[in-house]
Amino acid sequence: MKKNATILAILGIIALISGCVGARQEITTGIKITNELSSKQMQAGGTVQLRTSVNNFFDNPLKYPKAKLVRSFGELTYSPPGEASLGAEVQDNPNATARATWTIRVSKSATPGTAYKNRVRLCFQYTQTAWHEIGLVNSFDIETEVNQGADTGPAAITFSGLDKSFIRNEQISAEIPVSISIQNAYTGRFGPMNLPGDAVANITKVTIRIYDRNLKVGNISPQEVLCGDGEDNDGDGLIDDADPDCAVERAGTFDILEEYNSPVRDPRKPLEAGDLVCNNSQLDPNTGYPVSYNAEERYYECYIENMTVFGKETFINTRLNVTNLLSSEEVIEKIEVEATYDYCVESDEFELTVFKPGG
Secondary structure (H helix, E strand, O other), X not given: OHHHHHHHHHHHHHHHHHHHHHOOOOOOOOEEEEEXXXXXXXXXXXXXXXXXXXXXXXXXXXEEEEEEEEEOOOOEEEEOOOOEEOOOEEOOOOOOEEXXXXXXXXXXXXXXXXXXXXXXXXXXXXXXXXXXXXXXXXXXXXXXXXXXXXXXXXXXXXEEOOOOOEEOOOOOOXXXXXXXXXXXXXXXXXXXXXXXXXXXXXXXXXXXXXXXXXXXXXXXXXXXXXXXXXXXXXXOOOOHHHOHHHOOOEOOOEOOOOOOOOOOOOOOOOXXXXXXXXXXXXXXXXXXXXXXEEOOOOEEEEEXXXXXXXXXXXXXXXXXXXXXXXXXXXXXXXXXXXXXXXXXXXXXXXXXXXXXOOO
């Protein structure tokens, strides 16, 4: 009995060691693309079936996913041709699998023994959010802690200049420089399916939300609601701030987010793709708030459309002014960035070999 117990213990240890040696590291973030062939060899003029499976380990869904077989040789054709849709989205659940299937045919003239190396390219739209708190204090003696967070995704959205607290009191007027970086942090590239390799990509839209929970406004006349356009909208001979209609009492933490991007746009030129648009000078005639201000959620909203990415990283530079004294010794607000972009990633290479008779 003792001998049998010893044997079982030894077998258990061997099994444990074998399990550790053979264990494979599991994916915890990113995208897993698996290609399964009905056969790794085929005859000239023959066909094989390819099934591609996609699992999403990122925080958010892959929207409008499409896959395409990338082939290096003209002897291979596949059906259906072009791009294959994987449905409306690949869910943000690694256990949910989206699939595409192809029939691959090799030319009758293909040389036996030839090996064809291929990949599958997956492209999709992705929306990713990051945020950083802004700490404001009224004395050098006060220390405050600020937090930050971000969704996982192909991009890394980071902030510079916000890790320390900013002083605002009767002697010091705080100005807060903000630098936002959007960087390609995964193995693929920004851009749609057929973007040439040497072309620059665009991020579809970047939305910036500045939370200001202390903003309040007084009464406003519905007549002169464009209080920053340089025109007399109601015909009383008074323009913008010279018109009493624009004498709106604003009591908030931040001044309007400055419309500034890198490289600096010439203010004399019209807005173009890549410029930061805030629309803060136009007021809502019903509420008195700027039209860019969400009164329910308490934030300003600005955006950039078709922001060009040169290489792997792009920046947005702006600044906030703290115009009013703080309502308490410490105020914590937040800046939030939401980026929507097209992205493509490719699978590992797989190989098809033309069958050699007798080989």
